Amino acid sequence: MALSREVYEALExxxxxxxxxxxxxxxxxxxxxxxxxxxxDVSGGSKFFDRPEAVLVPGSAEEVQAIVKACNRYKLRFHVxxxxxxxxxxxxxxxxxxxxxxRMNHILEIDEQNMFAVVEPYVVAGQLQAEAMKRGLNNHIxxxxxxxxxxxxxxxxxxxxxxCIYFASPQDSILSIEWVMPTGEILRTGSLGSGLGxxxxxxxxxxxxxxxxxxxxxxGGWGVVTKIAIRLVHWPGPAVMPIEGTVPSYGSPLxxxxxxxxxxxxxxxxxxADAIYRIYDSEIGYIAxxxxxxxxxxxxxxxxxxxTDPTRQLCDLQELLEEPEVQKLAEEMRRNxxxxxxxxxxxxxxxxxxxxxxxxxxxxxxxxxxVDEPDLQRYVLxxxxxxxFKNLNFTATGGFIDTYNSVASPDVWxxxxxxxxxxxxxxxAGRIADAGDQAMGPVSGQGGGGVTGWEDFLFYDPQDPDSAxxxxxxxxxxxxxxxxxxxxxxxxxxxxxRATHADERLRAQKLAKIAEYRxxxxxxxxxxxxxxxxxxxxxxxxxxxxxxxxxxxxELPSV
Amino acid sequence: MALEDYRAMMKRCSRxxxxxxxxxxxxxxxxxxxGCPSVEYGKFQSFSASGKFAVSLALLEDRISYTDGLxxxxxxxxxxxxxxxxxxxxxxxxxxxxxxxxxxxxxxDDGQFPFQDIPLIDNLRKEDNTMMxxxxxxxxxxxGLDVKDLTQENGxxxxxxxxxxxxxxxxxxxxRTAVTLLRDAGVDVGILGRDENxxxxxxCDMGYRGEFLKYAENNIDAWTTAGVKTVVxxxxxxxxxxxxxxxxxxxxKFEVLHITQFLDRLIREGKIKFTKKVPMTITYHDPCHxxxxxxxxxxxxxxxxxxxxxxxxxxxxxxxxxxxxxxYDLPRxxxxxxxxxxxxxxxxxxxxxxxxxxxxxxRERYPEFxxxxxxxxxxxxxxxxxxAIVSACPHCERNFTDAIADRSGAMKxxxxxxxxxxAL
Numbered sequence: 001m002a003l004s005r006e007v008y009e010a011l012e013x014x015x016x017x018x019x020x021x022x023x024x025x026x027x028x029x030x031x032x033x034x035x036x037x038x039x040x041d042v043s044g045g046s047k048f049f050d051r052p053e054a055v056l057v058p059g060s061a062e063e064v065q066a067i068v069k070a071c072n073r074y075k076l077r078f079h080v081x082x083x084x085x086x087x088x089x090x091x092x093x094x095x096x097x098x099x100x101x102x103r104m105n106h107i108l109e110i111d112e113q114n115m116f117a118v119v120e121p122y123v124v125a126g127q128l129q130a131e132a133m134k135r136g137l138n139n140h141i142x143x144x145x146x147x148x149x150x151x152x153x154x155x156x157x158x159x160x161x162x163x164c165i166y167f168a169s170p171q172d173s174i175l176s177i178e179w180v181m182p183t184g185e186i187l188r189t190g191s192l193g194s195g196l197g198x199x200x201x202x203x204x205x206x207x208x209x210x211x212x213x214x215x216x217x218x219x220g221g222w223g224v225v226t227k228i229a230i231r232l233v234h235w236p237g238p239a240v241m242p243i244e245g246t247v248p249s250y251g252s253p254l255x256x257x258x259x260x261x262x263x264x265x266x267x268x269x270x271x272x273a274d275a276i277y278r279i280y281d282s283e284i285g286y287i288a289x290x291x292x293x294x295x296x297x298x299x300x301x302x303x304x305x306x307x308t309d310p311t312r313q314l315c316d317l318q319e320l321l322e323e324p325e326v327q328k329l330a331e332e333m334r335r336n337x338x339x340x341x342x343x344x345x346x347x348x349x350x351x352x353x354x355x356x357x358x359x360x361x362x363x364x365x366x367x368x369x370x371v372d373e374p375d376l377q378r379y380v381l382x383x384x385x386x387x388x389f390k391n392l393n394f395t396a397t398g399g400f401i402d403t404y405n406s407v408a409s410p411d412v413w414x415x416x417x418x419x420x421x422x423x424x425x426x427x428x429a430g431r432i433a434d435a436g437d438q439a440m441g442p443v444s445g446q447g448g449g450g451v452t453g454w455e456d457f458l459f460y461d462p463q464d465p466d467s468a469x470x471x472x473x474x475x476x477x478x479x480x481x482x483x484x485x486x487x488x489x490x491x492x493x494x495x496x497x498r499a500t501h502a503d504e505r506l507r508a509q510k511l512a513k514i515a516e517y518r519x520x521x522x523x524x525x526x527x528x529x530x531x532x533x534x535x536x537x538x539x540x541x542x543x544x545x546x547x548x549x550x551x552x553x554x555e556l557p558s559v
Numbered sequence: 560m561a562l563e564d565y566r567a568m569m570k571r572c573s574r575x576x577x578x579x580x581x582x583x584x585x586x587x588x589x590x591x592x593x594g595c596p597s598v599e600y601g602k603f604q605s606f607s608a609s610g611k612f613a614v615s616l617a618l619l620e621d622r623i624s625y626t627d628g629l630x631x632x633x634x635x636x637x638x639x640x641x642x643x644x645x646x647x648x649x650x651x652x653x654x655x656x657x658x659x660x661x662x663x664x665x666x667x668d669d670g671q672f673p674f675q676d677i678p679l680i681d682n683l684r685k686e687d688n689t690m691m692x693x694x695x696x697x698x699x700x701x702x703g704l705d706v707k708d709l710t711q712e713n714g715x716x717x718x719x720x721x722x723x724x725x726x727x728x729x730x731x732x733x734x735r736t737a738v739t740l741l742r743d744a745g746v747d748v749g750i751l752g753r754d755e756n757x758x759x760x761x762x763c764d765m766g767y768r769g770e771f772l773k774y775a776e777n778n779i780d781a782w783t784t785a786g787v788k789t790v791v792x793x794x795x796x797x798x799x800x801x802x803x804x805x806x807x808x809x810x811x812k813f814e815v816l817h818i819t820q821f822l823d824r825l826i827r828e829g830k831i832k833f834t835k836k837v838p839m840t841i842t843y844h845d846p847c848h849x850x851x852x853x854x855x856x857x858x859x860x861x862x863x864x865x866x867x868x869x870x871x872x873x874x875x876x877x878x879x880x881x882x883x884x885x886x887y888d889l890p891r892x893x894x895x896x897x898x899x900x901x902x903x904x905x906x907x908x909x910x911x912x913x914x915x916x917x918x919x920x921x922r923e924r925y926p927e928f929x930x931x932x933x934x935x936x937x938x939x940x941x942x943x944x945x946x947a948i949v950s951a952c953p954h955c956e957r958n959f960t961d962a963i964a965d966r967s968g969a970m971k972x973x974x975x976x977x978x979x980x981x982a983l
Contacts, residue, residue: 023632024626025626055603083576102602126592247648313879314651382584397571397870397871433867435867459869
């Protein structure tokens with residue numbers, strides 16, 4: 001339903017005439033999203049979710065506040081995004097306006113001494129990193145890559161990534177927050193709430209860390225976070241990373257006495273898990289991730305050859321797969337991860353290298369020799385430190401989801417789940433890409449270690465209805481297999497896409513089975529009494545009287 | 560090919576927003592990380608390449624119809640191609656610029672064009688140029704030059720001035736110098752003067768494919784009649800038209816060189832020697848149509864197939880236009896060879912250079928946007944400490960000059976040819 005002229009004019013008066021639109025073509029651009037075709041009960045199998053009624057590009061927290069107050073006055077629902085990548089960025093239902101925060105794009109402060117930055121929502125990780133590196137600092141980058149919002153990854157979404165082992169998880173890196181709550185009030189949390197600056201999340205002002213972020217963040221359902229302070233870490237490299245090579249095969253020749261990319265590989269999953277424990281214990285590593293298996297354990301070696309050679313193309317894949325050298329590398333890489341060692345001094349790097357060597361000796365592992373080849377070393381360092389090639393997830397077919405994820409202690413790698421995930425993908429090979437094990441994930445999702453796991457990727461063709469259907473079938477079957485073991489569902493991305501776009505009432509009924517979501521509903525009602533904040537939020541309905549309120553997860557995937 | 564042929568591609572865009580930025584590998588600062596002027600100025604998602612995939616698909620699926628707003632989304636863009644390059648850092652199966660070109664062709668074919676085009680196209684049809692000037696004055700830039708008239712006699716090399724150099728009097732010094740340098744070096748060079756045609760490249764980017772084809776055929780006929788073997792131009796738009804567009808549309812047998820390439824050849828052969836110092840700190844602006852969009856056409860015929868179930872490949876190998884083989888080093892080497900010149904680089908350079916703002920009719924259709932885009936580049940040039948911005952395209956030079964005047968700036972603007980002349 002189109003906005004009334006009264007509402008439109010009220011919103012236009014807040015942001016100015018050039019910063020609001022009802023142009024149908026533009027509204028469709030905001031409805032278009034990755035995975036829309038998989039949520040076919042909403043999209044009809046198209047690339048389009050529901051379109052917003054209008055899009056606004058506010059320029060300040062004050063404008064956001066005025067918009068939110070207007071939404072409360074007119075009982076108008078709003079959805080909000082920063083960089084807008086992913087199905088959860090599209091409006092979750094009809095009759096909503098969308099706030100695109102792209103004009104709020106400033107790095108407000110980098111406090112070198114106290115090692116934090118204050119940013120607005122549209123500052124992407126690659127931008128902050130470039131400025132931080134000039135000061136000998138670095139910032140966490142979400143696994144989704146350099147083009148995603150620092151603020152949204154920290155406050156509003158999962159946001160973990162390959163560097164958590166050293167940088168800590170994003171939720172642990174949030175300091176103070178400026179938050180336009182769903183009522184339009186502005187809450188400043190942590191030390192900022194007491195006028196003492198941005199340095200602390202938990203006080204002396206109010207702490208809302210658990211509410212604003214929790215495990216997954218509010219996905220835009222908690223009002224609008226307009227500024228955050230985020231913790232930074234040490235960067236021992238140059239102020240500007242040097243880049244060499246021809247597009248797209250760029251690489252970074254970093255000082256060899258401070259940086260080293262390694263591919264630790266293991267004869268068994270048990271050895272792999274043991275090595276992760278030892279890495280936690282020895283506190284080595286700057287970035288640690290099982291990255292390149294995103295292309296599949298059968299294809300990753302060939303793909304590495306393609307992306308590091310500007311003359312190569314995907315049509316070379318079959319030929320490469322038949323080369324003995326590539327086959328050998330693929331076999332070596334079957335149980336490997338990528339480890340970036342960064343020494344704060346040359347002695348530090350030397351120490352870390354020796355520790356790694358010892359871990360490999362003790363676990364029967366080895367470092368894959370190919371990574372010492374200079375071009376690959378430069379490519380891997382650039383890839384992992386800048387996360388500037390993360391859209392390679394889409395290279396093979398144009399679409400991917402994750403399907404059979406696991407998050408747990410390192411023993412999970414030896415639990416048989418990798419093989420189970422691979423067998424599931426093989427069952428559907430043909431309708432989806434036949435790539436093998438695609439369990440990509442961090443060596444640690446927490447600072448210093450403690451939790452690891454993976455996303456089991458699946459490549460499908462978004463324009464091929466049968467391939468898209470297969471992707472959904474794999475995900476559903478994976479969730480059923482997990483449920484049969486009493487484990488949470490494995491497909492995070494499709495699960496979120498469905499959950500955020502499902503009928504709200506139905507979703508609430510399903511999520512009511514999970515106690516956490518019932519509590520979130522109570523919070524949502526308290527903080528958003530007019531229900532104008534986005535429905536893109538996980539909250540559960542009140543359970544029917546007399547029903548068991550214990551936590552239950554098995555039916556989540558059927559949302 | 561037509562827009563409809565790209566429907567599958569439209570569905571495979573991941574909407575990752577790489578198209579809005581320079582390649583993330585090359586981001587060196589907050590200030591100069593953006594790559595797409597269109598979305599930076601237009602603000603809304605629809606102005607990005609990804610947004611235009613969505614808009615194109617919505618149009619093909621009859622979800623939207625033509626509006627003035629849609630025309631702005633489609634045409635308020637220089638087709639500079641930075642989006643295309645950034646997308647292809649990861650994607651081997653998407654062609655953002657090609658989809659945007661086809662979208663423009665469709666709109667023009669459907670009679671949907673910005674109202675600003677009306678006088679321009681009316682004049683074009685009468686006077687055969689994009690500068691709103693009479694055809695009779697086209698050769699005026701070369702008056703007094705002792706150069707062959709290829710309408711009267713044959714010559715091995717034709718110097719194509721192009722519309723901007725032919726009619727922009729302040730810039731006449733550049734084609735005049737270029738022709739003089741070639742002639743003095745003993746090159747059998749001539750011009751078509753009054754009978755020169757528009758190259759059509761800019762018209763093609765504006766969406767007027769029919770007009771482009773007409774001019775392409777006329778030019779090829781004229782060159783063939785004059786016995787031409789090599790086409791030289793100092794205009795990057797023209798270079799792109801001759802190097803990339805003409806061979807993609809018709810049988811094309813001519814060698815095509817940008818003036819910087821020809822000058823480099825003459826310097827290496829010892830036919831041009833520098834004798835004076837030009838003490839100046841400069842920065843070089845890569846014209847989009849000489850750089851990332853200046854890659855030569857490579858013939859290809861084949862189809863998309865799937866291997867390993869769903870992995871998308873082209874068979875046979877399809878040429879990738881991702882900016883890798885544009886002209887980047889040669890102009891820089893030429894500048895560095897001039898005594899006294901200190902060349903400093905802007906953050907966004909080579910294949911990921913920020914556009915000057917003049918391309919694809921934007922200067923004429925959306926002058927404020929065009930000036931803003933140029934101003935952004937001037938700011939970036941000033942950031943290097945350079946006292947002058949040097950380019951190799953009249954459209955860039957005109958747009959920079961005007962943007963500097965609008966801002967009362969002090970930055971000087973030169974063509975490479977200017978500096979070569981200074982050093983002789």
